[in-house]
Amino acid sequence: MTAISRRLTGARGSRQGMWLLPLLITVAIALWLSLQTKQFLYGENLLNLVPQAMPLVITAVGQMFVILLGGLDLSVGSMISFTTAVLALGGPAWVLIPTVFVLAGLVGVTNGFIITRFNVHPIIATLSMQYILLGVTRVLRPVSGGTVPDVVISAVAGSFLGVPMPVFWGIFTILVAWKLVYGSRFGLHLFAIGGGVSSGVEDAAHNLGIADRRNIVLAYVICACFAALAGIFLAGRIVSGDPNVGLLFELDAITAVAIGGTQLSGGIGSLHGTVIGALVMALLANGMNLTNVSPFIQTTIKGAILLLVVALQSRKKMGL
Amino acid sequence: MRRLLRIPPAYYVFAVLLLILWVARPNMLNLNVMGIFVRQIVPLGILVLGQLLVMRVRSIDLSGGGVILLINYTISSGVFPGASMIFLIVLALATGLAVGLFNGLMVGVRRASAVIVTLAVGIVLVGFVQYLSSGKPPGDVPGMFGDIYNTKLGPVPTPVIFWVVVSAALSLFLSRTVFGRYVTSVGENVQAAHFSGVPVARTVVLAHTLAGLLAGVSALVQTASIAVGSVRVGLDLPILAVAATILGGVVFGRGEGGVWGPFFGVLSFALLFVVMTTFGVDEPGKLIAQGLIILLAAIFYGVRSRSS
Numbered sequence: 001m002t003a004i005s006r007r008l009t010g011a012r013g014s015r016q017g018m019w020l021l022p023l024l025i026t027v028a029i030a031l032w033l034s035l036q037t038k039q040f041l042y043g044e045n046l047l048n049l050v051p052q053a054m055p056l057v058i059t060a061v062g063q064m065f066v067i068l069l070g071g072l073d074l075s076v077g078s079m080i081s082f083t084t085a086v087l088a089l090g091g092p093a094w095v096l097i098p099t100v101f102v103l104a105g106l107v108g109v110t111n112g113f114i115i116t117r118f119n120v121h122p123i124i125a126t127l128s129m130q131y132i133l134l135g136v137t138r139v140l141r142p143v144s145g146g147t148v149p150d151v152v153i154s155a156v157a158g159s160f161l162g163v164p165m166p167v168f169w170g171i172f173t174i175l176v177a178w179k180l181v182y183g184s185r186f187g188l189h190l191f192a193i194g195g196g197v198s199s200g201v202e203d204a205a206h207n208l209g210i211a212d213r214r215n216i217v218l219a220y221v222i223c224a225c226f227a228a229l230a231g232i233f234l235a236g237r238i239v240s241g242d243p244n245v246g247l248l249f250e251l252d253a254i255t256a257v258a259i260g261g262t263q264l265s266g267g268i269g270s271l272h273g274t275v276i277g278a279l280v281m282a283l284l285a286n287g288m289n290l291t292n293v294s295p296f297i298q299t300t301i302k303g304a305i306l307l308l309v310v311a312l313q314s315r316k317k318m319g320l
Numbered sequence: 321m322r323r324l325l326r327i328p329p330a331y332y333v334f335a336v337l338l339l340i341l342w343v344a345r346p347n348m349l350n351l352n353v354m355g356i357f358v359r360q361i362v363p364l365g366i367l368v369l370g371q372l373l374v375m376r377v378r379s380i381d382l383s384g385g386g387v388i389l390l391i392n393y394t395i396s397s398g399v400f401p402g403a404s405m406i407f408l409i410v411l412a413l414a415t416g417l418a419v420g421l422f423n424g425l426m427v428g429v430r431r432a433s434a435v436i437v438t439l440a441v442g443i444v445l446v447g448f449v450q451y452l453s454s455g456k457p458p459g460d461v462p463g464m465f466g467d468i469y470n471t472k473l474g475p476v477p478t479p480v481i482f483w484v485v486v487s488a489a490l491s492l493f494l495s496r497t498v499f500g501r502y503v504t505s506v507g508e509n510v511q512a513a514h515f516s517g518v519p520v521a522r523t524v525v526l527a528h529t530l531a532g533l534l535a536g537v538s539a540l541v542q543t544a545s546i547a548v549g550s551v552r553v554g555l556d557l558p559i560l561a562v563a564a565t566i567l568g569g570v571v572f573g574r575g576e577g578g579v580w581g582p583f584f585g586v587l588s589f590a591l592l593f594v595v596m597t598t599f600g601v602d603e604p605g606k607l608i609a610q611g612l613i614i615l616l617a618a619i620f621y622g623v624r625s626r627s628s
Contacts (some may be wrong), residue, residue, distance in 0.1 A: 072435070074559075114615065119622035124566050124614060127559060131611030138604035200511075251439065264433045296454055299447025306440040310432045318378070318431050318510065318524065 015191060017261030018313050019273030025305075026280050033287045040290055051156070051166040051237065053282030055080070055230040057275060058169070059249060060256035061177045062226025064274045065219040067257050068181075068190045070197030070266025071115065071122040073220060076227035076253055078133035079107060080246030083231025085137045088146030088241025096149060100228050107133065108224035112217030130250070137243045144242035148235045156236030169233055173226070174275060180222065181271050189215045194266030198317070255302075256281050259309050265317070280305075328569025328577040329617035330585035337591040345598050351475040354594075361590040362479040363388070363542035364557055364564065365583065369490050370420075370531030370538075371561040372582045374434075376507045377527045378573045379427050383438040384535040384561060386445025387419050388554030391539035393449045395465070396549025397458035405464050413536045419445070420532015421525070428524030442558070449551060458549035465544035479541055486537070491579035503527060507573040563614050564589055569621065 033040040040046075059076050066073045083100050107129060114125045158165050181187040189210050196204030206212045227246075234245055254264075260277030262269025281302065288298045341348055348354070367384045374381045391412045394400070400407070419441060426437040471478045494500035502523040505513040514520050542554055568585035569577025577585075592613060596606050 114619060118619040120615075120618045121566065121571060121622075123562060124618045127563060128611040128615035128618070131607045131614070135604040135607030135609075135611065138607070142604075251443075254435070254439070258433065258436045264435050294451065294454075296450040297447065299450055300444050301447070303440045303443030303447055306436065307426075307444065310436045310440065311426060311430055313432065315431045315433075318427060318434075318520075 015268055016270040017263055017268045017273055018309075019261040019270050019276055021312065022259055022261060022273065022276045022280055022309065025309075026276055026283060029280070029283045029287055033283070033290065036287075037290045040287070045286070045290070047164060049282060049286055050164065050170065052286065053279060054166045054169055055234050055249075056252055056256055056281060057278040058173050058226050058230040058233065059253040060260075060274050060278045061173055061271065062223040062230075063250070063253040064177075064257050064260075064262055064269060064271065065180070065190065065226075066122070066223045067194075067254070067262055067264055068266060068269050069194040069216060069219055071216065071219065072126065072254070072264070073111065073223045073227075074123065074126040074250045075107065075111065075129035075133055076223065076230075077246040077249035077251075078130045078137065079104060079224055079227035080231040080234060080249055081243050082133050082137045082140075082246075083228045084148075084235040084238070084245055085141040085146075085241040085243060087148045087152060087232065087235045088141065090146065091149075093149035093151040097152070097232065100232065101225055104224040104228035105221050108221030109217060111224070112220035115220070116213040116216050134243070141241045141243050144238075144240055144244070146241045148239055148241070152232060152236040153239055156233055166233075169229075173229070174271070177226075177271050186215060186218060190219065191267055194268075196267070198263065198265035198267040200317070252281065255306050259306060261313065263313070263315065265315070326576065328567065328581035328585075329621045330564075330567040330569065330577070330581050330588055332620070333567065333588040333613060333617050334584050334591060337588055337595050340595055341591065341598070348594065348598060355472075355475060355477045355480060357594050358587065358590050359477040359479050360545065361586055361593075362483045363538045363545065363554070364560060364589065365483045365586040366486060366534055366538040366541060367557055367561045368564050368568075368582045368586050369487060369579065370534035371558070372565045372568070372570045372577075372579065373490070373494075373503070373527045373534075374531045375562075375565055375570055375572055376503050376574075377524050378507060378510065379434040379524060379528065380562065380572075381420075381423060381438045381528065381531045381535075382435065382558045382562075383419060383423060383441040383445065383532075384538065384558040385555045386442035386449075387416050387532065387535040388539040388542050388557060389449050389551070390445045391415055391536060392543045392546075392549055392553050393453060393458055393551065395543050396461045397453065405462065408462070409540060412540050413533060416532045416534070416536020416539065417529060418532070420529040420535070423532060424525035424528030427528060428521040446555070453551050455551065457551055461543055461547050461549060465540075466547050469541070469544035479545075482541075486534075487579050487583050494579065499523070499526065560589070567614065567617050567621075 059080070063073060063076060086100050086103065087096055111126055111129055114120050115122050156165055160168065181190065189205065192208065192210055193205040193212050193215060196202060231246065235241065238245065256277040257274050258264060259280055260273030262273060284302060285298065288301065370384070371381055394411065395408050423438050423441060426432045427434045469479060473481055494503060502518050505516065505518050506520055506523050510520055546553060564585035565582045567588065568582030570582055592610065596609060601609065
């Protein structure tokens, strides 16, 4: 019994964290929904589920990179709003889309640079960035409006070979992230740096000869770029720029990452866990809407599940 | 020079903003005008006292917004018709205490992630209020709260004096009691504290409980200040409290700024608001300036702490 519970909640030595239990929760919710309501298994609902979940999946995967090395990025919500505002400025798509990623890269470099070179706490650095980006976004676009290039809209709404486009966005995100986390030296260094931070030896990775500053900056760049990708996706869905579309999105992303078993102290976590975490949240929202749960109690249920999942995780040390 | 650099950034920001105001709008600098502006920031000021306490034991509390919202709703919606003011105050403090104790047990004993636990508690409380209110704004706050809030002692508004007194009490509490020593030693090094016989878990639980209590107090002041209930009040306060605390020189585990560093961190937020309003900066400009000032102050402080 203890063996099973340890397997479920992530063994103490595990680098992946607790992801099996969230997966079981996901399957349980899906099963329960398909028994409860006939609509859940309707193709239409399942088709809606993917685009509903996608922005969160993309942002959470990006957020996972900085959380793995013991950081946190609170600026992703503003980054999403900023991206939609830039896309709605008007202009050819082949200019706007690269611009968005260049700007996201700059934001990420700035975040990482401030954190590594000036020794500022990630929460403060990215919180300031959140304010600054939100301010700039509101200058660009005080209220929602403008139109997004057609390419972006069709890249989100259309379908290819009978499969809706959002599915490809998901596959692309997961493939890129998989390569970065599990198929590159950078991924190993992520775990090394985060493991050091979480055991209180911040210089551990540095002393092993890992270029920790460069890797940290890179993680923040990746996080900002994934947020920009989510912003492009959302812009395609709402067809315009909206300064408030990303509001509080960073909290949802952190929640999804945490539900997936990634530890906020760094060093422990997994890509599949993060994707599962984001799916849990999307399924919950979808299921509660289908079963006519009052939208006002949904927030409480979301918070309670987060609390439950976090309370179940075993940790050696106290901390953030 | 070295001594000068040890001073938390909040004091510099405060001094610079005061100088700007003194040069540009000298007539603003009188007790009556400043009193009104400072009075508005008192709820944040009291919340910061709790925040600095938990941050000194290497934790964080993001649930303050939920506590403020719940207490504000309970008082203004008339769930307890005809309740006396004493009852409402006791209820508010008990709510804060209970939430703080729960946070403390989860973080200190269960060792769950402090960011996630307090965030989730905040989400649950906010959701609970949304459920109770169905999104509709509640009614008026009993008049007595506003009456007390609007009193003055000489030229200084009572809430400001209250804030200073509570801060002074916490400062004494941290410097003169055994618990204060425990807080410092847990912040310096958790393991060393543990092996020296400091009850680490109990210290963390107590710090969180006190922070919850202070959030309850902050909620009472916030409620008294707005007269009409709201379902959105106080939601951005916890993250601002973290920023003010760090500006004041209290970073996770390090308490160089004491209580007065964060105190001036909050004061500089109030002053920043005054300066930007008098210069007619619009809302996006305010956000950008706020971000830049927090960032620059933190960079300045970060550079210093690395070189020492």
